[in-house]
Amino acid sequence: GENVEQHPSTLSVQEGDSAVIKCTYSDSASNYFPWYKQELGKGPQLIIDIRSNVGEKKDQRIAVTLNKTAKHFSLHITETQPEDSAVYFCAAPPGGSYIPTFGRGTSLIVHP
């Protein structure tokens, strides 16, 4: 099966700073890597994803990078705002499956 490790578990930044969350995975056949944002009392929301045929994808202040050789992928948030405060989860389905294994989550706190 797939093993997904996520770091750090907590990240505290000042408004305007950048935040980076990193994940590693174990199955070299994995080829889809989503990131979810979960606000308190709500369900996870898909915010960005990347497939294995590209190394980077950007959507406004959010970007994801993928290094397939090293089997890790990262979420980058620039110009952070207080409303970015939430728990972020990475995930990766093992090769041949649509069912993702989730990381344990990173609690991002953006101080105004």
Next chain:
Amino acid sequence: NAGVMQNPRHLVRRRGQEARLRCSPMKGHSHVYWYRQLPEEGLKFMVYLQKENIIDESGMPKERFSAEFPKEGPSILRIQQVVRGDSAAYFCASSPGSSNYEQYFGPGTRLTVT
């Protein structure tokens, strides 16, 4: 376009009672996934269903837990004879088809067993 709907949002049951959690997928989606989330942990897969079929139930305990997704109506996760360890948030997600990795989550049902 309504998102994934789950009800109830909060459910309190005494030990030994049954809990029924409902999930209506997004319009046009025919695949449903159920996950359990314990405090400060990630989501753990339980079961994957299509209409009238269980595709993968490898994450669901063999006893007391069952799931269905009938031809008409919502998907239902049923927990019989609940115990305190069943207290958790249960999320369902839906996707449009088996070729699509993208899953969209509902707001969850928070089950508390007293």
